[in-house]
Amino acid sequence: MTDTTAMSSENKMLELSHSSMQLYHSCARKLEFRKFYEYSKWEESVPASVGQALHRGYQQYLINPDDKEAAIWEMMKAYPLKWQKTENDLRSMQASYMTLLAMMAYPAMEDYELAYLNINGEMKPAIEVPFRIRFRNVEIPGYDLSYIGYTDAILYKKSADQYTVFDIKTHRDTSYDLTPKYLFDTQCIPYAIVLEHILGKKINTLTVNYFTAFVDIMQPDIQIFQFEKTKQDVQDWLQGLYLDILAIKQYKELNFFPRDARSCVLWGRPCPNLEFCHSRDPALINHMLALAAAAATDAAPKHKIKPWIDFEIEIGV
Amino acid sequence: MKLNELLGRNKKPEATPTPKVAEVKRPKSPLEIALENKPAVQPTPQPQMQPASQPAKTPTLQDLANTEVSVGSPAPEDATAEESTIYAQFQAARAKLEAAFNDAEITPALTELHMMIQSNKFLQDNLLPQDIGLMVRALRKSAGVTIEKKQERAAKKTKNAELKAGVADDLADFAF
Numbered sequence: 001m002t003d004t005t006a007m008s009s010e011n012k013m014l015e016l017s018h019s020s021m022q023l024y025h026s027c028a029r030k031l032e033f034r035k036f037y038e039y040s041k042w043e044e045s046v047p048a049s050v051g052q053a054l055h056r057g058y059q060q061y062l063i064n065p066d067d068k069e070a071a072i073w074e075m076m077k078a079y080p081l082k083w084q085k086t087e088n089d090l091r092s093m094q095a096s097y098m099t100l101l102a103m104m105a106y107p108a109m110e111d112y113e114l115a116y117l118n119i120n121g122e123m124k125p126a127i128e129v130p131f132r133i134r135f136r137n138v139e140i141p142g143y144d145l146s147y148i149g150y151t152d153a154i155l156y157k158k159s160a161d162q163y164t165v166f167d168i169k170t171h172r173d174t175s176y177d178l179t180p181k182y183l184f185d186t187q188c189i190p191y192a193i194v195l196e197h198i199l200g201k202k203i204n205t206l207t208v209n210y211f212t213a214f215v216d217i218m219q220p221d222i223q224i225f226q227f228e229k230t231k232q233d234v235q236d237w238l239q240g241l242y243l244d245i246l247a248i249k250q251y252k253e254l255n256f257f258p259r260d261a262r263s264c265v266l267w268g269r270p271c272p273n274l275e276f277c278h279s280r281d282p283a284l285i286n287h288m289l290a291l292a293a294a295a296a297t298d299a300a301p302k303h304k305i306k307p308w309i310d311f312e313i314e315i316g317v
Numbered sequence: 318m319k320l321n322e323l324l325g326r327n328k329k330p331e332a333t334p335t336p337k338v339a340e341v342k343r344p345k346s347p348l349e350i351a352l353e354n355k356p357a358v359q360p361t362p363q364p365q366m367q368p369a370s371q372p373a374k375t376p377t378l379q380d381l382a383n384t385e386v387s388v389g390s391p392a393p394e395d396a397t398a399e400e401s402t403i404y405a406q407f408q409a410a411r412a413k414l415e416a417a418f419n420d421a422e423i424t425p426a427l428t429e430l431h432m433m434i435q436s437n438k439f440l441q442d443n444l445l446p447q448d449i450g451l452m453v454r455a456l457r458k459s460a461g462v463t464i465e466k467k468q469e470r471a472a473k474k475t476k477n478a479e480l481k482a483g484v485a486d487d488l489a490d491f492a493f
Contacts, residue, residue: 069453076452077441081431087424087463093431094424094460118365126366156368163366198366217463 014143015132015305016241018187024244026266031248032257033273039289041272041296049080050091051170054213055152057100058168059127062114062153068104075100090172095217099170102220103213112155115163117198119308126154131194132307137314138242140249147241148305151191154198157207163199164207165191170215182210182225189237192229197311205230242315255280393443400439407433407440411448414455421462427455 014035024031033039057075064070079093087094115126129151138145153166167188175181188208196203206229214221251257264271271277276288392404410430417426431452434440 069450072453072456073449076431076456077435081428081435084428087459088467092463093456094463097456097460098464113368115366115368118367154366158368217460218467 011139011142011144014140014145015148016145016245017148018190021241021244024248027260027263027271028248028251028257029259029277030263030271030273032251033276036252037285037289039273039276039293043269043272044080044083045267046080046083046091047170047172049078049083050096050215051168053078053080054096054100054103054170054215055168057096058103058211059153061100061104062127062155063125065104068101071104072097072100091215092217095215095220098217099213099215099220102222103211106211106222106224108224111159112157112164112166115154115156117154117308124308126151128152129154129194129309130305130307131190131309132305132311133190133193134310134312135245135315136312137316138245138249140245140252145245147190148307149187149190151194154191154195155209160207162207163195164209165195166209166211169210169212171212172215174214178210178212178223179225183227185210186237186240189229189233192234193313194309197309238315255282396439396443403437403439404443407437411451414451418455418458423455423462424459427452427459430455 016035020031020034023034053075056078057071060074061068061071075096076093079096081093084092086092089095116123117126117129118124130148131151132146132148134144134146151165152168155164155166156162157164165188169182171178173181188206188210191208192203192206195206208227208229210225210227212223212225259277264274276285276292279285279288392401396404407430410426410433414423414426414430417423434444434452
């Protein structure tokens with residue numbers, strides 16, 4: 001892994017991320033539509049929107065733990081009230097309120113304090129830290145490659161005198177033990193590379209914490225799942241990503257991204273690309289997408305990432 | 318004063334409560350020592366990190382409990398006619414919510430006011446701390462009422478189940 005500032009090319013930047021790789025693993029054609037045709041239909045979901053609201057509230061609490069009302073208001077502002085049928089909904093604003101209170105009262109968090117990052121002379125709380133890792137030695141014709149993401153929070157663990165990353169997960173999963181769900185989850189692994197870059201020194205292990213909240217009005221349940229990520233985990237992740245990139249490159253060159261019929265319906269909804277997916281003709285697809293875009297009222301909002309941490313590495317197997 | 322200002326956001330640079338490294342009251346960690354000993358020239362601008370060093374405390378909503386109340390306060394001076402109308406509607410919905418604190422049914426008034434705020438940027442920009450305090454208190458009350466109702470329903474369900482079980486026990490003694 002080599003760090004460098006060099007960046008040269010007239011290529012477009014293909015930004016991969018944890019969610020786009022999840023999309024790719026569900027169906028390669030979905031990635032093709034999202035990244036190469038730059039088409040994504042906005043599909044707001046209640047769980048995701050409620051999760052976002054709870055993220056906002058808890059992150060505000062991390063910034064100023066003395067003002068819980070400000071945290072509650074942040075949650076309220078972001079809460080998707082238009083989707084709430086009644087206060088008895090499983091993820092109602094009232095349930096989110098009780099859940100946020102439980103999150104703020106979680107005793108284990110007393111050992112942590114929020115880290116601050118000096119970004120160009122300005123101290124910023126390490127919340128939703130945007131990062132971009134550019135890959136120097138891999139390329140898809142016409143595209144440079146990078147991996148982007150946002151770290152939910154970087155905290156300092158007082159008792160261990162170390163920095164650690166937190167990922168907030170809200171859910172309604174009633175499984176007895178959520179450990180298997182997060183044990184090999186790769187979302188937090190690139191954070192180790194990012195943290196290493198911030199600290200300016202090698203780190204052998206990174207403690208990642210999944211701060212999970214079962215959203216419920218009567219019995220919100222907060223748990224922390226803590227895992228040590230090692231150099232080996234980072235290497236595994238990079239190698240897996242590299243192989244995925246090679247496959248994507250091959251699909252692109254062949255103009256054949258295979259579809260996975262198991263993903264044509266997800267959460268009871270048809271895939272938003274279903275009406276275009278029968279064609280392999282780029283000109284026809286572009287024409288259809290242009291027509292769809294002209295008529296669309298639900299285009300996904302495009303967020304251009306402005307990374308605080310932006311660096312380049314080499315990957316390979 | 319707007320919430321953003323109260324929370325220390327969007328302040329001018331000189332007013333920003335910048336965390337001070339010197340305020341960290343603990344021995345230097347190996348990490349900080351490593352940070353201090355970093356090479357003078359970095360290939361890229363390295364972001365530096367430190368634990369929260371107790372940024373200057375921003376006023377809390379509780380601190381503002383004694384500030385003037387906004388009930389019936391006029392719309393901001395630079396508001397357009399349309400914005401003034403919206404603000405008047407907001408004040409009416411706000412008064413309704415305050416009155417609803419004495420009812421068991423606070424949730425509809427809260428939802429109405431909250432929807433109004435969420436759908437109107439002008440209101441969002443001109444909310445006063447006491448408006449926010451009211452919304453938070455209303456949500457607390459609404460959650461409390463919802464929980465009470467759920468508990469009542471659960472108790473009723475248990476009672477009905479017990480009655481049914483009792484009847485079933487009585488019927489078990491019948492013989493034809």
